[in-house]
Amino acid sequence: MSADLPQHRELVTAIPGPRSIELMERKTAAVAQGVGTTMPVFAAEAGGGIVKDIDGNSLIDFGSGIAVTSIGNSAPRVVEAVRAQVEAFTHTCFMVTPYEGYVAVAEALNAITPGDHLKRSVLFNSGAEAVENAVKIARAYTKKDAVVAFDHAYHGRTNLTMALTAKNMPYKDGFGPFAPEVYRAPMSYPYRDDKAMDGEQAAARAIDQIEKQVGASNLAALVIEPIQGEGGFVVPAPGFLPALVEWCTANNVVFIADEVQTGFARTGALFACEHEDVVPDLIVTAKGIAGGLPLAAVTGRAEMVDAPHAGGLGGTYGGNPLACAAALATLETIRAENLIERAQDIGTLMLDRLHRLQADDSRIGDVRGRGAMIAVELVKKGTTDPDPDLTKAVATAAHQQGLIVLTCGTYGNVLRFLPPLAISDELLTEGLDLLAETLAATGRS
Incomplete structure (x- = not known):
């Protein structure tokens, strides 16, 4: 990764920032409407567990470009x-x-x-x-x-x-x-x-x-x-x-x-x-x-x-x-870099934290996955009924706090986590903290 890309989350503007808003207007005018985007920001640099946007915001990457940059963006080799x-x-x-x-x-x-x-x-x-x-x-x-x-x-x-x-x-x-x-x-x-x-x-x-x-x-x-x-x-x-x-x-x-x-x-x-x-x-x-x-x-x-x-x-x-x-x-x-073992360690850290969150929140119906491919399935409180609205709200709120997360599932009610294997434990923990805060702040009614 780029040696001068700090490995910490930093928000210097609201998400999206003014330059991303301007570029999104250009995208809307020039790119087919069938091509959607998960987040309304435009990348400028990435490495380790960070994606930095054109407004200078450093975001924690729990997506890896949908499992593509598993070894980290712009890996030196x-x-x-x-x-x-x-x-x-x-x-x-x-x-x-x-x-x-x-x-x-x-x-x-x-x-x-x-x-x-x-x-x-x-x-x-x-x-x-x-x-x-x-x-x-x-x-x-x-x-x-x-x-x-x-x-x-x-x-x-x-x-x-x-x-x-x-x-x-x-x-x-x-x-x-x-x-x-x-x-x-x-x-x-x-x-x-x-x-x-x-x-x-x-x-x-x-x-x-x-x-x-x-x-x-x-x-x-x-x-x-x-x-x-x-x-x-x-x-x-x-x-x-x-x-x-x-x-x-x-x-x-x-x-x-x-x-x-x-x-x-x-x-x-x-x-x-x-x-x-x-x-x-x-x-x-x-x-x-x-x-x-x-x-x-x-x-x-x-x-x-x-x-x-x-x-x-x-x-x-x-x-x-x-x-x-x-x-x-x-x-x-x-x-x-022993990345198979690193994926196992990531899975252990994430599953432990997410299972603890699940114990305190019945809206987390299931926690599953292996290695650095982990998901939580969100349901309506006290049921197994899928809750895609909650899932969308949590993902959107996480994005605004500088955490890249993706959704998936037939019912649209799964948050999926695909962090790069180059991410640090500190960024993983901070990302999970943000997720916990976002869930807590998203109504439990």
């Missing part, structure tokens, strides 16, 4: 690697004149993703693009068409990934018709499931529906986030994922793990699948892969990834050399 690459060349297109960086990233992903089987990787630009290509690979390999996703899932904004995504607004409304042969199964959602239902029972429920409504003989792939992101940071009950993998293996169905948000140390493991020793057939990664540069990948069993014909996979910018350099530097940063 990333900056150095990208600077060296941009001086050499910025683009040739790997499909025209290939370069070593792409190959090195593929080798690294093949080595570090779960499973010791022979693997291949292919690189893309975004998580949605990678998910879509994982489905292409599964269809080419199985010669089957249907795909199953889960309740509360989020997989992207392209046509196929919108079909896979569960939530209508704002992702799907008015954008159909969607890609066909996409089906939905019930997710394990421990807070909202019958309390007697364990992970294996939840899997049996999903499998029963899949077999009745789709049929294994028609099913190319099952696509699932090991911990759901936009759907509410839903952590499935233990046993749910392994049971699905076992069924997929027995029925020639490709198990695709969407680790776009959970990957690269975010959950206190390099990949969230590792928490239950799940080995996916294909694993999709993006977001935290390259320190803030656009890159995504599909990595998986060689016989599956090799199933599409030559020329069937690729793209002009896929595996851009700058992004590849950044990805290799990101992986080195995770290793050298």
Whole structure:
């Protein structure tokens, strides 16, 4: 991070400040109205656990650009690697004149993703693009068409990934018709499931529906986030994922793990699948892969990834050399700075504080997550009824106090926390203090 960026919160204007207000007017006039923003401020500098806006306000970052800058903004190894690459060349297109960086990233992903089987990787630009290509690979390999996703899932904004995504607004409304042969199964959602239902029972429920409504003989792939992101940071009950993998293996169905948000140390493991020793057939990664540069990948069993014909996979910018350099530097940063362990420590600190808040406030219906991927689900007092209005009010108030927090969930009632792994304990604690004050100040009626 920038050596001269102080790691403390400081508000020198109201949020938003005058320069951000002026720039927001320009944004409104120039940028498509469909592109929303969480906060009405414009970034000028970022590093560690701080984002500094153009008015000079230093904000505590509990968002990491939606889990992208997990190793911290402008991490030194990333900056150095990208600077060296941009001086050499910025683009040739790997499909025209290939370069070593792409190959090195593929080798690294093949080595570090779960499973010791022979693997291949292919690189893309975004998580949605990678998910879509994982489905292409599964269809080419199985010669089957249907795909199953889960309740509360989020997989992207392209046509196929919108079909896979569960939530209508704002992702799907008015954008159909969607890609066909996409089906939905019930997710394990421990807070909202019958309390007697364990992970294996939840899997049996999903499998029963899949077999009745789709049929294994028609099913190319099952696509699932090991911990759901936009759907509410839903952590499935233990046993749910392994049971699905076992069924997929027995029925020639490709198990695709969407680790776009959970990957690269975010959950206190390099990949969230590792928490239950799940080995996916294909694993999709993006977001935290390259320190803030656009890159995504599909990595998986060689016989599956090799199933599409030559020329069937690729793209002009896929595996851009700058992004590849950044990805290799990101992986080195995770290793050298022990960021898997750091994510575990962040999770311990945050969960302890949030559980104590929950004990004193019945509006916190659930506290969940792993590592530095933590959420609270807010409900109406004394019930399990979702309270999206409270969630919005708390997030807005936190923003005004200089804390970047995000919301999510099918019901719009989840506050999600994705601090960079470079954040200090002091900033984490201050951010949680602000959250506690904000909740207390937001009416309990």
